[in-house]
Amino acid sequence: MKQHILIVEDEAGLAELLRDYLLMADYDVDILYEGGSAVEWVREHNPALVLLDLMLPGKDGMAICREVRQFSQVPIIMTTARVEEIDRLLGLELGADDYVCKPYSPREVVARVRSVLRRAGVQMTGSVAQLTGIMLDEGAFKATVNGTNLDLTPVEFRLLNTFMAQPGRVFARGHLLDNLYDDQRVVSDRTIDTHIKNLRKKLEAQLPDQDVIQSVYGVGYKLEIPD
Template structure:
């Protein structure tokens, strides 16, 4: 008998009941396990108790807002976080990405587009190989455990940041275009724009730089990014 696959778990955090119901129906039809809550406190409690694979997080929820919920989620959860927002301001999206969100989707959106984003997120761990831990100077990357350390100290990265670093270090010295990184990390070049790639890369550089390992990722103007080892190779 073939093994029974366990459906991925998606937590929907949305205070508009009509939108929440529409999302729930679309995801359930795709055989995903869906739970819905309508405020920040319930979102954090559900994430802690249920351990979802993906969190769809509206920014304008009551209680702790979406930004604060995302910030707290990152203390205990590795779930992918997709921000849902009616706010068109660029600053809201940038803040969301800076506190640990993996992607954002601006309302109104189609159920098909939402489902495509969720499915792309769920594919990411399987797309990355899990070779033995590798090192580049003081930087150590354990792809199987999805952990990064510098001089033995853990570096907290989001899933997107880890996947970007893994992609860059697998082929050190190679210049990776933004299209290649979108295909590798997001599961499709149409799921993220150049700006999203640059924001996540900036966050990754900042976190590595805070450990003293700055300058490992260089920008090749007009092309993309390259990982540079400390020995210059």
């Protein structure tokens, strides 16, 4: 099944050019030329990824991203001609997965789409990964333990997805960071410790007798399969 991409872009020529490149890359594509209907469209159609312009008529990209994140972890790539660092950071803090500044090459955008989808673990929409008691629905971007929703952030979901893909493997902090961010932000290795701490807390609330994510001194972290 082809993955479904939503483009929200008021520049018709640019939106249609992106659509053509994405179609050639074997995605299904829809376009919205204003922001007012974007949130409900995402709620109804559950796309694999949203390409979201910052400046839109009807409702701007920041507001759309904020509202979508209240009910969905669909990957979002924000696009804009505003290159100020504060806007860039704000967009990512609202829950965007990546950020592309105009002017850009359509080929670059397609590459970013592939990268974000790969890192979000949604190459096959609706695929499910499961270890004893822990289930990841990669299509829905949802994690549960014994049927209880973990309510993970996008970064926490990607972390758990990485661990579950290779249980028992020890991951260095740098490797984990490389799989979490597409925006080339500069962060300390210790940033991963904070995300791990938060993920552990959510797992331990549902698996109080299990040390699921273990520290390996001087190296990094690994996931042990619960009994």
